[in-house]
Amino acid sequence: xxxxxxxxxxxxxxxxxxxxxxxxxxxxxxxxxxxxxxxxxxxxxxxxxxxxxxxxxxxxxxxxxxxxxxxxxxxxxxxxxxxxxxxxxxxxxxxxxxxxxxxxxxxxxxxxxxxxxxxxxxxxxxxxxxxxxxxxxxxxxxxxxxxxxxxxxxxxxxxxxxxxxxxxxxxxxxxxxxxxxxxxxxxxxxxxxxxxxxxxxxxxxxxxxxxxxxxxxxxxxxxxxxxxxxxxxxxxxxxxxxxxxxxxxxxxxxxxxxxxxxxxxxxxxxxxxxxxxxxxxxxxxxxxxxxxxxxxxxxxxxxxxxxxxxxxxx
Amino acid sequence: xxxxxxxxxxxxxxxxxxxxxxxxxxxxxxxxxxxxxxxxxxxxxxxxxxxxxxxxxxxxxxxxxxxxxxxxxxxxxxxxxxxxxxxxxxxxxxxxxxxxxxxxxxxxxxxxxxxxxxxxxxxxxxxxxxxxxxxxxxxxxxxxxxxxxxxxxxxxxxxxxxxxxxxxxxxxxxxxxxxxxxxxxxxxxxxxxxxxxxxxxxxxxxxxxxxxxxxxxxxxxxxxxxxxxxxxxxxxxxxxxxxxxxxxxxxxxxxxxxxxxxxxxxxxxxxxxxxxxxxxxxxxxxxxxxxxxxxxxxxxxxxxxxxxxxxxxxxxxxxxxxxxxxxxxxxxxxxxxxxxxxxxxxxxxxxxxxxxxxxx
Numbered sequence: 001x002x003x004x005x006x007x008x009x010x011x012x013x014x015x016x017x018x019x020x021x022x023x024x025x026x027x028x029x030x031x032x033x034x035x036x037x038x039x040x041x042x043x044x045x046x047x048x049x050x051x052x053x054x055x056x057x058x059x060x061x062x063x064x065x066x067x068x069x070x071x072x073x074x075x076x077x078x079x080x081x082x083x084x085x086x087x088x089x090x091x092x093x094x095x096x097x098x099x100x101x102x103x104x105x106x107x108x109x110x111x112x113x114x115x116x117x118x119x120x121x122x123x124x125x126x127x128x129x130x131x132x133x134x135x136x137x138x139x140x141x142x143x144x145x146x147x148x149x150x151x152x153x154x155x156x157x158x159x160x161x162x163x164x165x166x167x168x169x170x171x172x173x174x175x176x177x178x179x180x181x182x183x184x185x186x187x188x189x190x191x192x193x194x195x196x197x198x199x200x201x202x203x204x205x206x207x208x209x210x211x212x213x214x215x216x217x218x219x220x221x222x223x224x225x226x227x228x229x230x231x232x233x234x235x236x237x238x239x240x241x242x243x244x245x246x247x248x249x250x251x252x253x254x255x256x257x258x259x260x261x262x263x264x265x266x267x268x269x270x271x272x273x274x275x276x277x278x279x280x281x282x283x284x285x286x287x288x289x290x291x292x293x294x295x296x297x298x299x300x301x302x303x304x305x306x307x308x309x310x311x312x313x314x
Numbered sequence: 315x316x317x318x319x320x321x322x323x324x325x326x327x328x329x330x331x332x333x334x335x336x337x338x339x340x341x342x343x344x345x346x347x348x349x350x351x352x353x354x355x356x357x358x359x360x361x362x363x364x365x366x367x368x369x370x371x372x373x374x375x376x377x378x379x380x381x382x383x384x385x386x387x388x389x390x391x392x393x394x395x396x397x398x399x400x401x402x403x404x405x406x407x408x409x410x411x412x413x414x415x416x417x418x419x420x421x422x423x424x425x426x427x428x429x430x431x432x433x434x435x436x437x438x439x440x441x442x443x444x445x446x447x448x449x450x451x452x453x454x455x456x457x458x459x460x461x462x463x464x465x466x467x468x469x470x471x472x473x474x475x476x477x478x479x480x481x482x483x484x485x486x487x488x489x490x491x492x493x494x495x496x497x498x499x500x501x502x503x504x505x506x507x508x509x510x511x512x513x514x515x516x517x518x519x520x521x522x523x524x525x526x527x528x529x530x531x532x533x534x535x536x537x538x539x540x541x542x543x544x545x546x547x548x549x550x551x552x553x554x555x556x557x558x559x560x561x562x563x564x565x566x567x568x569x570x571x572x573x574x575x576x577x578x579x580x581x582x583x584x585x586x587x588x589x590x591x592x593x594x595x596x597x598x599x600x601x602x603x604x605x606x607x608x609x610x611x612x613x614x615x616x617x618x619x620x621x622x623x624x625x626x627x628x629x630x631x632x633x634x635x636x637x638x639x640x641x642x643x644x645x646x647x648x649x650x651x652x653x654x655x656x657x658x659x660x661x662x663x664x665x666x667x668x669x670x671x672x673x674x
Binding site: 043045088089092093094095096098099100102103104105106107109110111113114115117118119234237240241244275277278280281284285287288291292295296299 | 341345346393395445449450451452454455456458459460461462463466467469470473474586589590592593596628630631632633634636637638640641644645647648649651652
């Protein structure tokens with residue numbers, strides 16, 4: 001077997017795919033939350049901080065009550081507060097969402113590191129009750145796909161449900177329709193008698209909750225009850241990239257998160273051949289290229305419709 | 315100068331700072347520290363000895379330059395979030411120039427290193443600038459992506475091709491020739507002669523932004539690009555140039571950190587310092603003079619917070635206080651605007667009767 005074939009076979013193994021699914025899940029959960037705010041016309045770059053706080057309070061709850069589900073409950077409560085706080089500043093007080101987003105990210109680093117060192121003494125906490133791993137016997141009968149999907153943390157499966165619900169919510173319910181209108185055509189929505197502000201509030205709160213879940217999965221599922229300083233590790237920005245990549249479609253955002261997860265997974269596996277620092281870059285470059293493509297295509301479409309409508313519209 | 319507006323801003327800033335310290339005290343109290351003792355340790359930590367005071371000045375320099383770089387962009391309506399990446403690339407490239415020219419005269423090394431820092435920082439900012447102006451891709455997103463890319467590339471270079479050979483450091487480049495270090499001004503502190511160069515740069519930025527026609531045109535470009543375009547200003551070019559200079563300054567900050575304080579490249583050259591400078595610029599409403607003054611204030615807090623460690627308080631209290639100030643200022647502005655709008659509505663209602671108000 002040549003060197004290249006060996007590298008290829010390590011890349012496309014069940015382990016890689018399993019790893020891909022595992023590292024994609026926290027990003028995907030946050031990206032679904034980000035899709036909500038994106039549809040509501042809020043560019044939320046504060047997701048990284050929201051995930052970090054979610055991760056910390058999940059571990060704190062799990063540590064205090066010695067139960068992972070108590071941790072999830074606590075972090076959902078905090079996520080709700082964070083979403084409301086974000087809504088208060090960005091939606092009600094109309095502050096610049098970039099400023100608030102940046103500030104939330106920095107605030108989260110400060111708060112979680114401070115509290116972690118106060119509560120746990122050291123810079124992190126390990127070995128707290130983690131979320132259960134599900135073993136589904138029937139899955140192993142399916143080749144490749146079975147072992148890849150099996151024995152994952154609970155939230156990996158929960159995320160599929162959330163993706164489906166979010167997609168139906170955004171595209172198949174009146175609420176989703178209003179949500180999209182609140183970002184694209186707020187005045188039209190207002191004329192129709194529905195408050196765009198209210199939809200923006202809902203989006204902020206949903207984003208807070210989903211980012212909290214992402215954090216909970218990161219600390220209690222992915223890393224089995226561990227909190228470390230700054231552990232969100234730019235995942236919020238990756239989630240943000242997924243949102244842009246997917247044009248805020250929750251299902252596409254999940255696929256984008258899988259792509260990021262894939263590059264993370266092969267990065268770890270190809271370390272003998274190429275630095276993981278370089279493989280990490282690929283998804284970010286793709287995101288930039290993709291954004292340029294999306295914008296250019298949109299402009300071209302606009303030009304074409306303008307040409308078709310011609311002087312009538314002028 | 316608008317005294318009424320500045321007075322209101324100063325009042326809002328003062329209230330926010332006080333409230334932020336109260337929130338900090340609350341968190342300190344909950345976690346079992348005495349707020350008074352902690353804040354006393356903070357003041358002592360910033361001013362105890364010459365070394366601390368030197369560190370305060372060095373950090374103020376970093377914050378001020380990063381903040382000013384952000385001011386430059388935001389004045390023409392482009393938001394440079396990518397300073398962290400520009401800083402890191404500027405740091406590693408200028409460091410590598412120094413390493414390559416080991417043993418040469420500092421007067422050959424400094425200009426070349428500065429050129430390397432300016433070019434890498436500038437070009438790295440040029441990309442999102444051009445994308446924003448020519449393709450209309452949101453610069454916030456591209457700069458955030460470029461930050462992560464730059465950090466990964468630097469990490470790769472420091473671990474791989476440019477790795478420090480003789481030490482078992484995980485990710486650091488070779489050190490600079492001692493002859494190439496910037497002169498230290500206070501023994502033991504990070505303060506170096508770089509601060510004089512920084513002062514000149516800061517003065518130039520302030521002067522151009524506040525006192526020249528170019529500065530005025532920049533303001534128009536940022537506030538009303540359509541008007542600027544119709545009155546014959548080269549809006550696109552202005553945005554690109556400002557963004558490039560902003561990146562070049564960030565690159566220089568990287569060089570100052572390497573030549574003045576760290577003397578080699580490792581990730582610790584900047585620990586999200588650009589983002590902290592960005593916060594200062596935000597609190598200063600992107601005004602250059604306010605950015606410089608507030609940099610001093612936040613540098614005192616930052617270095618002081620390290621002194622808090624001596625009484626057992628985690629230094630991250632600094633980040634909490636800094637961001638809570640932003641939250642309070644945003645909330646105050648929003649709250650007052652809402653109040654103002656409501657009062658005006660009531661006034662117009664009482665003036666024009668009930669019929670007109672029902673339309674609003």
